[in-house]
Amino acid sequence: MKHMQQREALLVLQDGSVFRGLALGKIGTAGGEICFNTGMTGYQEIYTDPSYYGQVIINTTSHIGNYGVLQSAEQESGGVKIRAMVCNFFSQIHSRHLADGSLQEYFEKANIVGIHGVDTRQLVRYIRDKGVMNCIISSEILDPEILLAELNKVPDMEGLELSSEVCTKEIYEVGSEDAKVKVAVLDLGVKKSILSNLTDRGAYCKVFPAQTPFSELAAWNPDGFFISNGPGDPAAMPYAVETVKQALETDKPLFGICLGHQILSLASGISTYKMHNGHRGLNHPVKNLITGRCEVTSQNHGFAVKGDELQDHANVEVTHLNLNDKTIEGIRRKDKPAFSVQYHPEASPGPHDSRYLFDEFVKLINE
Numbered sequence: 004m005k006h007m008q009q010r011e012a013l014l015v016l017q018d019g020s021v022f023r024g025l026a027l028g029k030i031g032t033a034g035g036e037i038c039f040n041t042g043m044t045g046y047q048e049i050y051t052d053p054s055y056y057g058q059v060i061i062n063t064t065s066h067i068g069n070y071g072v073l074q075s076a077e078q079e080s081g082g083v084k085i086r087a088m089v090c091n092f093f094s095q096i097h098s099r100h101l102a103d104g105s106l107q108e109y110f111e112k113a114n115i116v117g118i119h120g121v122d123t124r125q126l127v128r129y130i131r132d133k134g135v136m137n138c139i140i141s142s143e144i145l146d147p148e149i150l151l152a153e154l155n156k157v158p159d160m161e162g163l164e165l166s167s168e169v170c171t172k173e174i175y176e177v178g179s180e181d182a183k184v185k186v187a188v189l190d191l192g193v194k195k196s197i198l199s200n201l202t203d204r205g206a207y208c209k210v211f212p213a214q215t216p217f218s219e220l221a222a223w224n225p226d227g228f229f230i231s232n233g234p235g236d237p238a239a240m241p242y243a244v245e246t247v248k249q250a251l252e253t254d255k256p257l258f259g260i261c262l263g264h265q266i267l268s269l270a271s272g273i274s275t276y277k278m279h280n281g282h283r284g285l286n287h288p289v290k291n292l293i294t295g296r297c298e299v300t301s302q303n304h305g306f307a308v309k310g311d312e313l314q315d316h317a318n319v320e321v322t323h324l325n326l327n328d329k330t331i332e333g334i335r336r337k338d339k340p341a342f343s344v345q346y347h348p349e350a351s352p353g354p355h356d357s358r359y360l361f362d363e364f365v366k367l368i369n370e
């Protein structure tokens with residue numbers, strides 16, 4: 004049995020606060036925007052979700068690593084996308100007979116730096132009150148002053164366009180060619196479980212790189228458009244807004260998730276803003292205003308759509324509302340077959356309350 008490394012590590016926040024702990028993953032230094040996810044399961048899905056690109060994740064669940072990793076089945080993309088990880092207790096020993104490795108080895112191979120032994124309750128309360136900020140973690144430089152100087156080089160998430168860095172470089176197809184429904188997917192950092200939710204419902208998807216001009220998507224003559232999740236600031240993506248505007252002109256069904264929801268909103272004239280703290284977890288209550296039902300949802304976003312601007316747009320209707328803070332969770336166009344949600348209906352490993360949205364999209368296409 005491999006013994007836990009006891010090497011010291013430091014976490015320094017942008018405002019100069021220092022948290023001390025022990026090293027995990029690769030020995031090194033990494034900086035990014037610090038955010039917390041309250042989900043109790045699905046850590047590998049979080050680490051490989053392209054929407055987390057450039058971010059340092061605090062897992063608030065107290066034990067991480069204990070069920071190891073499963074390379075094939077539990078990755079949302081080809082590899083780890085987070086910049087670094089913070090947790091309370093990190094286990095190098097895993098106990099799941101299906102696992103194909105330990106999280107420690109997985110992070111080492113992916114060059115991911117991390118820190119454990121941190122009181123994540125204290126840290127999260129601190130960030131919750133002060134708001135989102137950048138941070139740096141190191142297990143090689145233990146001088147906070149040097150780290151703070153390094154931290155100044157970490158870019159602000161606001162204004163960053165990151166989809167081009169994580170999306171596919173080549174067009175590819177998923178699903179059966181015999182499928183009746185053809186969906187053009189604009190890959191802004193798409194999660195695998197979104198694609199499988201589409202193909203499971205009989206869609207044949209062609210996945211296009213983020214900056215593909217609309218004419219190329221249209222040339223395939225799809226029956227509908229899907230605008231994916233992804234990292235970065237939606238306001239820094241005029242190219243995607245333009246693609247969605249042109250897709251709306253076709254009057255074909257369009258569905259957007261998370262970043263895709265923010266892009267549909269921008270294409271409909273509604274702006275986005277950076278939240279004091281994002282929503283990241285598996286138990287965010289959302290009310291479907293059409294059915295009156297509550298859904299427990301999986302979420303991961305740091306930007307949101309400006310609710311106060313919606314009243315000026317008669318062609319846009321709010322369909323979903325967050326019951327914790329009343330932020331906008333879903334919209335639909337009244338003049339087009341287009342809708343989107345801020346949260347994650349694919350939600351792997353769950354909850355699955357919102358999967359009906361994929362059914363509705365395919366139904367809209369078939370109609």
Ligand SMILES: NC(=O)CC[C@H](N)C(=O)O
Pocket residue numbers: 054231232233234235236237260261262263281303304305306307
């Ligand atoms: N999961 C996502 O698509 C995230 C969207 C966007 N990057 C945000 O943080 O709000």
